[in-house]
Amino acid sequence: MEPSEIPMLSYDVVVIGGGPAGMAAAARARELGLKVLLLEENDYLGGILPQCIHPGFGIHYFREELTGPEFASRLAKRLVELGVEYKTAARVIEIENYSDLEKVVVFASPGGVCQVWTKAIIYAAGARERHAFEIGIAGDRVSGIYTAGEAQTLMDIYGVLPGKEIVIVGSGDVGLIMARRFALEGAKVKAVVELMPYPGGLARNVMILRDFNIPLYLSHKVVEVRGKGRVQRVKVVKVDENFQEVPGSEFWIEADTLIISAGLIPSVKPLRKIGVEIDPATGGPVVNDRLETSVPGIFAAGNSLVINDLVDYVAEQGELAAEGAREFIENGGIGSRKWVKVEKGPNVRLVVPHYLSGERDVYLYLRVAKPMEDVELRIPEIGKRLRLPVVKPAEMIRFRLKAGEIQRAEGKLTVEVVKA
Amino acid sequence: MKTKVAIIGAGISGASIARVLSKYENLEVHLIEKAPDVGWGVSKANTALIHGGYDDDPDKYPTRARLCIRGNRLWHQWVKELQIAHVWNGALIVALQEEDFDELERLLERGRKNGVPEMRMVEKEELFHLEPGLTKEAIGALWVPIVGQIAPIPAVIALVENAVANGVKTHLETEVRGIKVEKGEVRGVETSDGFIEADVVINAAGLYADEIARMAGIEYFEIHPRKGEYFLFDDDVPGPRRVLFPTPTPISKGIVVTTEISGHLMIGPNAQDLPPEEKDNLATTREGLEEVWEGAKKLWPQLPPRSKVIRTFAGLRPEPTGGDFIIKAEEEVWGFINVAGIRSPGLTSAPAIAYEVAGIIQRDLGIRLIEKSGWNPYRREITHFFMLSPEKANEIVKRNPAYGKVVCRCNNVSEGDILEAIERMKFIGVKTPSVDSIKFRTKATTGTCQGSFCRPRIVQLLAGEYGVEPWKVTLKGKGSEIGIGDVKALLRGEE
Ligand SMILES: Cc1cc2nc3c(=O)[nH]c(=O)nc-3n(C[C@H](O)[C@H](O)[C@H](O)COP(=O)(O)OP(=O)(O)OC[C@H]3O[C@@H](n4cnc5c(N)ncnc54)[C@H](O)[C@@H]3O)c2cc1C
Ligand SMILES: Cc1cc2nc3c(=O)[nH]c(=O)nc-3n(C[C@H](O)[C@H](O)[C@H](O)COP(=O)(O)OP(=O)(O)OC[C@H]3O[C@@H](n4cnc5c(N)ncnc54)[C@H](O)[C@@H]3O)c2cc1C
Numbered sequence: 024m025e026p027s028e029i030p031m032l033s034y035d036v037v038v039i040g041g042g043p044a045g046m047a048a049a050a051r052a053r054e055l056g057l058k059v060l061l062l063e064e065n066d067y068l069g070g071i072l073p074q075c076i077h078p079g080f081g082i083h084y085f086r087e088e089l090t091g092p093e094f095a096s097r098l099a100k101r102l103v104e105l106g107v108e109y110k111t112a113a114r115v116i117e118i119e120n121y122s123d124l125e126k127v128v129v130f131a132s133p134g135g136v137c138q139v140w141t142k143a144i145i146y147a148a149g150a151r152e153r154h155a156f157e158i159g160i161a162g163d164r165v166s167g168i169y170t171a172g173e174a175q176t177l178m179d180i181y182g183v184l185p186g187k188e189i190v191i192v193g194s195g196d197v198g199l200i201m202a203r204r205f206a207l208e209g210a211k212v213k214a215v216v217e218l219m220p221y222p223g224g225l226a227r228n229v230m231i232l233r234d235f236n237i238p239l240y241l242s243h244k245v246v247e248v249r250g251k252g253r254v255q256r257v258k259v260v261k262v263d264e265n266f267q268e269v270p271g272s273e274f275w276i277e278a279d280t281l282i283i284s285a286g287l288i289p290s291v292k293p294l295r296k297i298g299v300e301i302d303p304a305t306g307g308p309v310v311n312d313r314l315e316t317s318v319p320g321i322f323a324a325g326n327s328l329v330i331n332d333l334v335d336y337v338a339e340q341g342e343l344a345a346e347g348a349r350e351f352i353e354n355g356g357i358g359s360r361k362w363v364k365v366e367k368g369p370n371v372r373l374v375v376p377h378y379l380s381g382e383r384d385v386y387l388y389l390r391v392a393k394p395m396e397d398v399e400l401r402i403p404e405i406g407k408r409l410r411l412p413v414v415k416p417a418e419m420i421r422f423r424l425k426a427g428e429i430q431r432a433e434g435k436l437t438v439e440v441v442k443a
Numbered sequence: 444m445k446t447k448v449a450i451i452g453a454g455i456s457g458a459s460i461a462r463v464l465s466k467y468e469n470l471e472v473h474l475i476e477k478a479p480d481v482g483w484g485v486s487k488a489n490t491a492l493i494h495g496g497y498d499d500d501p502d503k504y505p506t507r508a509r510l511c512i513r514g515n516r517l518w519h520q521w522v523k524e525l526q527i528a529h530v531w532n533g534a535l536i537v538a539l540q541e542e543d544f545d546e547l548e549r550l551l552e553r554g555r556k557n558g559v560p561e562m563r564m565v566e567k568e569e570l571f572h573l574e575p576g577l578t579k580e581a582i583g584a585l586w587v588p589i590v591g592q593i594a595p596i597p598a599v600i601a602l603v604e605n606a607v608a609n610g611v612k613t614h615l616e617t618e619v620r621g622i623k624v625e626k627g628e629v630r631g632v633e634t635s636d637g638f639i640e641a642d643v644v645i646n647a648a649g650l651y652a653d654e655i656a657r658m659a660g661i662e663y664f665e666i667h668p669r670k671g672e673y674f675l676f677d678d679d680v681p682g683p684r685r686v687l688f689p690t691p692t693p694i695s696k697g698i699v700v701t702t703e704i705s706g707h708l709m710i711g712p713n714a715q716d717l718p719p720e721e722k723d724n725l726a727t728t729r730e731g732l733e734e735v736w737e738g739a740k741k742l743w744p745q746l747p748p749r750s751k752v753i754r755t756f757a758g759l760r761p762e763p764t765g766g767d768f769i770i771k772a773e774e775e776v777w778g779f780i781n782v783a784g785i786r787s788p789g790l791t792s793a794p795a796i797a798y799e800v801a802g803i804i805q806r807d808l809g810i811r812l813i814e815k816s817g818w819n820p821y822r823r824e825i826t827h828f829f830m831l832s833p834e835k836a837n838e839i840v841k842r843n844p845a846y847g848k849v850v851c852r853c854n855n856v857s858e859g860d861i862l863e864a865i866e867r868m869k870f871i872g873v874k875t876p877s878v879d880s881i882k883f884r885t886k887a888t889t890g891t892c893q894g895s896f897c898r899p900r901i902v903q904l905l906a907g908e909y910g911v912e913p914w915k916v917t918l919k920g921k922g923s924e925i926g927i928g929d930v931k932a933l934l935r936g937e938e
Contacts, residue, residue, distance in 0.1 A: 029833045064849060114849035129833065131857070133844035136833040151892045156754045161727045164756060166923035170895040177899050183914045183926040187933055209933030249726060252922030279927075290852075292891070295679065 030137045034060045036348045037128045037141040039115045039293075042070020043334050044325025045147035046098040047341030048348075052145070053105045055349040060139060061102070061109035062130050068102070068111065069095030070149055070325075071172065072334065074179040077200055083335035094334055118144065120297050123319045123356060143320045143348040146294060146308075147341060150287035150326035155248070158192070158285050162247040167254035171201045171284035184208055186280030190257050191215045192245050195223035195417060196332060198284030199231050205282075206235040213278050216240045216259055218266065221394055223417045225332075245281065246273070254281050287330045294321070304373040305329045311378040312385045313347030313357050314340060320356075322347050329375045329388060332419055336388065363432045368403075368439025370395060372416065379436070381429035389420050391440050399443040405431045414440055445471040446810055449632050449641035451619050451655055453481035455595060456785050457647035458602035459797035464804075465609035468813040472611040473639055474603065475632065477618035479875040479920040480868070482599030482883070484649040486790065488673070488725070488758030490699055490712060491595050492686060493518050494788040495534060495587035497554030497562060498696060506768040510792035510799065512557050515589055517794035525601040526824035527593055530704050534590035534686035535565070535574065537742060538583045543690040547585040550691075554587070561588050574683050578744050590686055592704050595790055596883040603871050605822040609815070613872040614639065616920075619648070622659040622779070629659065629778040643808065645780045645800060650722040650761045652769075652783035659779045664769060666784060667719045668759035671712025672731040674739075675703070675754040677891050680747045682708030687742050696787070698738030705854075705886060710739035710746070712758065727755045753893055760786040768792070770799055772807040780804070825864060825884055828857035850904075851897040853890020860885045861901060865908045876905035879919040898925075 038049045041063025049061040067073060072080070075091030082088055085097060102109060110132060117129040124142045131137075152170040167186055169177070171193075177183040187210045191198045194217040202212045215232060220242045222229045232239050240259060246268075247258035261272035289307040291299070300309045300317035307328045308316040315322050324340035331337045351357050359380035365387065367374055374389040389400075391414045400409040400420065405428050414420065429436070448464060450457045453476035461474045478484065496512030522529040538544055547564065554562045565586045571577065573586075607613060614636065621633035622644060631640040648655045653666040676682075682702035689697035695714045703709045713734045717724055732755055740746055763769055763784025773779045780803055782796060789796075804810050828836065828846060839859070840847040846859030864884035865876075873880055878894070881887055881901050888894030888901070902925050906913040914926030928937055 029837060064852065112848050114852070114855070116849070116855055131828070131836065131840075131847050131849055131855075133840065133847045135837040135840045135847055138833075152895055153750075154753075154893045154895060156752050156893060157750055159749055159752070161729050161732060161755065163726045166918035166925065173895040173898060177902075177926060178930050181899055181903060181913055182929050183899075183902070184928050184930045184932055185926045187927055208930055246729065247726075251723075252918075252920070253924070292679070 030135065032060070032137065032139045034058050034139055034141045035352055036143045036145060036345070037062065037139050038145045038147060039128065040070065040147035040149055040325070040327070041065070041068040041109065041111065042147060042149050042325060042337070043072060043094065043098060044327070044337045044341040045070070045145070046102055047338035048145045048147055048324055048345045049107045049109065050098070050101050050105055051342040051345035052348055053107045055345060057349055057352065059107060061107060062113040062115055062128070063109065063111045064114035066112050068099045068109070074175045076179050080334045083333070084338050098338070115293065118293050118297055120318055120321070124352070126320060142352050143322065145322045145324060145341070145344045145348060146327055147323070147325045148290045148327050150289050150330055152287055153283065153285040155281070155283050158283065160245055160248055162249050165248065165250040165252060165254050167250070167280045168248060169280070169282055171197045171282050174201060174282050175204070178204065178208070184210070187211060188213055188278040189280045189282060190245065190276055190278045191282045191284060193217065193223065193284035193286070194229070194239060195284060195286065196225055196228050198282070199224045199228040201282055201284060202237055203231045203235060206237065212237045213276050214238050214240055214259070216243050216245050218242070218244050218262065220264070225417060248281055254279050257281055287326060289327045289330065291327060294323070302373070302377065304367070305375060309377045310375065311357060311362065312376050312380055312383065313350060314344040314376060315347050315351065315357050320351050329373065332417065336419065336421060339386070363429055364435045366435050366437045368437045370440040371438050374438050379424070379429045381426055381432070384423060384425050385429070386421050386423055387438065389438060391416055391420070395440065395442070397443050398440050401439050401441060402436050403439070404433070404436050410443060445469050446643060447471045447473070447641045448643045448645065449473045449475055449639055450645045450647055451475050451632065452484065452647040452649055453599065453603060453613070454484045454486040454647065454649050455482070455599050455790050455793040456649070456782050456796055457645070458482070458599045458606065459793040460645055460647060460782065460800050461606040461611045462602045463797035463801050465606045465611045466814055466818045468815045470812070472606070473614060473641065474606065474611055475614045475617050475619055475634060475639065477616065479616050479877055480873050480880045481603045481615070481871065482596040483919070485759060485761055486595050486599050488756050489595060489787070489790060491592050491703060491790070492699070493591040493593060494791040495554065495562070495590045496557050496559045497550045497587060498691065499557070499788070500553060501556060504767040506770060507788065507792070508557050510768065510795040511788045512559055513795035514788070514792035518591070518593065518791065521794055522593060524820045525605055525822045527598045527601050528704050529591055529593040531589070531591040532685050533586065533588040534688060535570065535584040535586055536688040536690060537577065537581050538690055539578070539580050539741065540582070544583065546690050550585055559587065559589065562586065574685060574687065576681065576683060576743060576745060577687065578742055592686070592701065594704055600884060601822055601824070604867060605819070607871050608822065609818055615872050616874055619655060619658070622655070624659055624776055627775065627777055629776055643778045643780065643804060645782060647782040647785070649785065650759055652761065652781065656781055656783060659773070659776050661773050661776065661779070661781070664764040664783065665719055666761045666763050668717045668722050668724070669762045669786070670715045670717055670724070670731065670757055670759055672727050672735050672757045673709060673711030673755065674732065674735060674752050675756070676708040676747055677751045677753050678706045680708045680751050683743065689742055698735055700739050700743040705889070707753070710743070711735045713738065716762070717759070722759065725757050725759065727757045731757070753891060762786050768796070770796060770803070772803050778808065825867060826860055827885070828860050829855040850900050851885070851887035851890065853892055854886045856885045856887040856897070858904065861887060861904050862908065865905065875917055875920055876909040876911065877917040877919050877923070878902065878905070881905065
């Protein structure tokens with residue numbers, strides 16, 4: 024590229040992604056006196072929130088129960104009040120890392136391709152959904168197969184109803200909320216099919232199934248779709264406790280639509296490209312307690328960091344990343360005398376952040392591998408214990424560690440969830 | 444007076460024939476296709492290789508052997524004239540045991556007989572230098588540098604765009620249902636959209652060429668489908684630089700491991716024979732996919748986890764009685780030319796098939812072909828935002844801001860690319876808006892997320908440009924509509 028040929032801007036921080044994580048980050052960065060630019064590829068701010076027209080957002084962050092669009096518009100309003108510069112329809116196509124305080128973000132927009140020199144980057148590009156091919160569904164490649172998010176976009180952004188006889192793969196919150204969404208439009212939700220022996224969503228969302236009389240098949244999976252042009256039927260098979268298919272257990276469900284709600288994966292391709300270390304457990308980057316990745320000056324927040332079930336945590340992470348960016352710019356780096364590594368113990372599937380300085384209090388976000396009742400979250404190195412009545416993989420556990428507690432650790436902290 | 448020519452089938456064969464025949468002043472060429480867009484038959488799902496021409500035994504399959512190598516040479520020229528995405532990366536046919544060398548020697552010999560240049564054996568050491576990721580079991584290989592890969596549907600699109608620019612008329616969504624023959628001569632074709640008069644009818648109907656032939660009273664061959672299934676992986680999965688074949692068996696060239704031209708690792712196909720009535724059975728099967736996985740692992744042991752699969756698909760080879768291509772003017776029906784049984788290596792052979800047909804028209808039908816003075820051999824590739832340098836992009840964006848608006852995140856396909864695709868669809872006569880038409884022209888929806896972010900946007904753009912409701916936009920033609928109505932349709936009791 025000939026840098027002289029294309030327009031060049033200059034900022035302290037560029038925030039990539041205008042969802043709740045990015046908006047919260049940009050607002051906080053501005054409050055902290057930084058010159059910040061937020062880039063969002065959609066025509067509107069809010070990330071996936073504008074399509075989530077159900078309530079359940081913001082109980083912690085705004086202390087009020089809001090819908091997705093309401094939550095998004097509050098954050099957007101704050102951006103405007105603070106005078107944050109942002110561009111919509113601006114797609115970041117490349118990140119270059121020249122040195123700690125010299126980075127370039129290249130973006131495309133209807134105004135052209137533009138490059139921005141910046142000292143720090145907050146990466147908040149969200150996540151993508153797993154699709155039918157990834158989860159091994161064979162058969163015909165027909166119309167009527169959508170990820171939950173795509174179906175939601177079609178319905179709630181574009182006003183299109185995808186179908187009328189629905190099978191949903193996955194009983195996480197997203198799958199359950201989509202089941203209700205379809206039922207409310209008068210569609211027949213014929214089944215929710217869940218691989219695990221327990222439902223994946225919050226208890227209040229699992230209630231939806233009873234409210235709308237929707238059958239739930241636990242320990243089952245969809246393996247095949249058949250149809251001409253459009254989905255006509257899907258094949259379901261029972262699995263045993265080792266997820267092996269039970270021979271002879273297969274049956275067909277007639278349906279015109281198959282919704283895949285099989286989980287989200289952080290979108291981190293641009294980070295990978297510049298060598299940011301990725302945690303295989305989260306799918307997002309490895310970060311320290313300022314949410315800085317392994318590349319100095321590049322921070323991550325929201326679903327790009329770790330898949331969150333609560334938007335409140337997402338916004339919180341955005342703010343934390345902004346504080347990190349300020350420290351990074353002021354001190355020319357995030358310094359620490361020693362980093363304490365956070366390790367996963369029994370029944371801990373993932374935990375974020377990965378490294379703690381002990382210079383400040385932190386929130387740890389973690390998910391368990393399997394549901395358990397009456398447990399204790401323990402960090403043996405510092406004798407920390409936290410009693411929890413129930414833990415579920417679907418519910419992120421967030422807890423606070425004091426700087427003093429972290430300082431007591433020697434090199435590492437092991438987080439475990441065990442029977443009390 | 445012009446001779447009217449009807450070509451049945453806009454696959455790689457029919458499209459190549461249309462392009463070549465568009466060179467002639469005294470022909471009026473009609474290209475008839477039942478699908479909503481071109482290239483959606485056999486040509487849609489295959490390994491996309493421009494084969495080397497060493498494989499087909501000239502004694503058993505003389506037409507295949509002759510046309511494959513000739514087609515390969517022509518493609519080297521055609522991809523430039525038509526700006527078709529391609530790569531000439533060569534192939535290695537890998538030996539895993541001592542006996543395999545006998546077969547490789549035979550292929551080398553056969554290749555020389557067919558006129559394949561620059562083939563040679565490579566020893567183990569050089570082989571691993573060329574492809575470090577290859578199985579450690581490999582003990583040597585045959586190197587065929589002229590092998591390459593093209594994007595097959597974009598190739599059909601390019602051919603048809605060029606043919607139309609040179610005067611060919613297309614009839615899409617038009618199914619041929621009968622051939623009118625009078626006094627032993629063809630008069631035209633009966634279609635779902637009326638009668639199309641023709642003096643010459645060229646049957647390039649792929650899997651259905653036997654049925655079309657029967658409509659003209661010709662019954663000496665039958666076509667049955669042979670299914671092949673594939674996996675395509677995400678673009679961050681490392682693949683080989685060259686096309687890797689196992690040593691072939693008498694029935695099949697074997698399961699290939701390759702990095703297709705968009706940079707995705709691709710493995711497949713297997714070969715499963717289906718009865719003649721299953722010509723639309725394009726379903727992937729768990730057994731077939733398993734076979735492909737196991738087969739590919741033999742050459743490429745470090746296959747990624749299944750979660751890195753972004754797509755699986757199946758194609759059907761049209762296997763004719765006898766096994767060789769059937770390309771001839773039928774004597775009992777004057778003016779009827781079969782281009783049937785175009786199984787593998789049909790993609791490779793297509794340009795040669797087209798010249799063969801032009802030759803048949805001259806020689807066997809006695810129609811002297813007069814070249815046009817203003818025939819245009821060139822066609823410009825659609826704009827791909829992701830391929831532009833920032834400077835070039837800015838020039839284009841200045842003229843049309845839509846080119847700066849990215850719609851498909853995985854592949855950086857812009858709104859401008861998509862609008863240009865729609866314009867080109869209309870240029871060749873695509874009547875029903877479908878997402879697949881956009882996909883094959885722009886690569887939108889083919890990335891990591893498989894369209895879950897961009898498909899609704901594309902539907903919106905198609906709906907706007909075609910003036911239909913968004914839910915009536917299709918995935919791949921009538922019967923595959925995106926939705927059933929607006930969100931309140933069911934509540935209003937409309938469905
Ligand atoms: C169906 C569904 C229901 C949910 N229900 C609830 C609920 O009831 N309560 C709750 O608290 N949470 C809920 N959530 C979760 C919550 O909404 C998400 O955790 C949150 O939106 C994640 O925010 P984010 O900013 O990390 O990502 P996103 O909202 O995904 O935003 C990321 C943004 O980055 C942009 N972007 C990506 N790449 C680029 C690039 N290269 N250049 C420019 N821009 C880019 C994207 O366009 C997007 O706007 C739900 C989620 C879903 C999918
Ligand atoms: C699994 C597989 C792998 C392959 N790999 C390779 C390879 O790597 N290299 C290679 O060279 N070749 C390969 N081939 C072969 C190659 O794909 C075919 O030879 C080629 O695509 C055939 O093209 P065609 O135009 O003859 O047929 P098609 O593409 O099928 O075109 C025929 C067209 O006719 C239309 N049609 C049919 N009936 C009617 C009707 N009644 N009215 C109107 N239209 C009609 C169809 O809709 C279709 O579009 C492979 C094939 C398969 C299946």
